[in-house]
Amino acid sequence: MxxxxxxxxxxxxxxxxxxxxxxxxxxxxxxxxxxxxxxxxxxxxxxxxxxxxxxxxxxxxxxxxxxxxxxxxxxxxxxxxxxxxxxxxxxxxLGLSSLQVDTAARGFSFRKEARLDMRFDTSQMLSAAEVVNGFPESELADVIYRYGEERRSRRIASAIVRNRPLDTTTQLAEVISRVLGGPSGRRIHPATKTFQAIRMAVNGxxxxxxxxxxxxxxxxxxxxxxxxxxxxxxxxxxxxxxxxxxxxxxxxxxxxxxxxxxxxxxxxxxxxxxxxxxxxxxxxxxxxxxxxxxxxxxx
Ligand SMILES: C[S@@+](CC[C@H](N)C(=O)[O-])C[C@H]1O[C@@H](n2cnc3c(N)ncnc32)[C@H](O)[C@@H]1O
Missing domain, CATH: 3.40.50.150 (Vaccinia Virus protein VP39)
Incomplete structure (x- = not known):
């Protein structure tokens, strides 16, 4: 704009x-x-x-x-x-730049295999790996509900906890797809809201x-x-x-x-x-x- x-x-x-x-x-x-x-x-x-x-x-x-x-x-x-x-x-x-989404290694995109990261500032300690693998289930569900406005946050958090540890973006996307149903033509990808939520939590x-x-x-x-x-x-x-x-x-x-x-x-x-x-x-x-x-x- x-x-x-x-x-x-x-x-x-x-x-x-x-x-x-x-x-x-x-x-x-x-x-x-x-x-x-x-x-x-x-x-x-x-x-x-x-x-x-x-x-x-x-x-x-x-x-x-x-x-x-x-x-x-x-x-x-x-x-x-x-x-x-x-x-x-x-x-x-606000939000993230095209460079950040398109650089696989930054771990922002569920379409690109990478370690879970999502930090804007790469010197920061907290990354997506700690949120996904370290947050208690209820806190993870709250993050997904609040920042992703995802109604099925509890089911997603429970599936993440059952499948821990998750190392990569695509592993996380697969767990979410198994809970919500895989990506289909016209709908947004099922992992979109959860990825947004985790990114927002990582970067405050x-x-x-x-x-x-x-x-x-x-x-x-x-x-x-x-x-x-x-x-x-x-x-x-x-x-x-x-x-x-x-x-x-x-x-x-x-x-x-x-x-x-x-x-x-x-x-x-x-x-x-x-x-x-x-x-x-x-x-x-x-x-x-x-x-x-x-x-x-x-x-
Ligand atoms: C949508 S992009 C900006 C694109 C830019 N307007 C351009 O024309 O190239 C958002 C940028 O904000 C940065 N950012 C996000 N939160 C920030 C914060 N709290 N302080 C400083 N920069 C931040 C991100 O790292 C990212 O580079």
Missing amino acids: VGEVLSTLQVNPSGSYVDCTLGEGGHASAILSATDPPPRLLGIDLDLEALESATGRLGEFSRSFVAEQGNFANVRDIARRHGFEPADGILFD ELDNVEKGLDQAIEVLREGGRIVVISYHSLEDRLVKGVLRRGASRCICPPEIPMCVCGHEPALRLVSRRVIRPGQEEIRMNPRSRSARLRVAERI
Whole structure:
């Protein structure tokens, strides 16, 4: 959604921007190329391989661009350290990159044989192998239910525990297929939701998103914009909640008859409705079909 990102961020050449999910640098490259001279851009990613690949790709912008391996849950400190506070725009393009899905050895894909891994930051201790082979059955079922929105989480967790140890992505996918029935033509692969859930648990994704968004709102200058792209309903619901709360005059629980919170809104929702990719983009890049973009402005 490069066009939508550029139009909602309103890039200007004297502005400072933070790309919290640098990935392979696609959006970063578009932001840096949007004006002449380019704006200043700070890129953050947990994945060192992605960071190095993006830094190579953006070599021509070395005077305007700086990158750091880090967690966007710490965006306030990272932005401050590099002189990007206050920022004119902050982008989050959540989830995982094409490079990560397509690199078999990273263990994100049930279609590619690899050791169970799924870490964005490969120096982190917790990997998918520990979640799959080490979590108690009830905790595993909770992860699959909560992060995968998978109704049959208990049956899947029980089958995983019975088949332990599981070493590879394809072994895990086979166990799930045996419980839910194998992949068939038009349905999504039966392992999709469980793989999403395990990845989210390994990387603490929802916690990071909540912390990252809260901090990003503080880092923005007045009139600066936060743009967030998410790829599934759980993530989008969280993003919508954080932005709505930021734009709200009152955050008291609904059962309280009179407002006592004294909450001051920090945001204005630029578009109340979610922005979706156009048909042409979905045709060119089918992975974009589930993308949902939300944008808000600091007041
Ligand atoms: C969808 S990709 C971004 C793609 C990028 N916008 C591009 O155009 O190439 C998401 C990226 O966010 C990174 N990521 C996920 N959680 C993160 C976090 N908490 N902090 C920093 N980076 C994170 C992933 O490693 C991945 O590279």
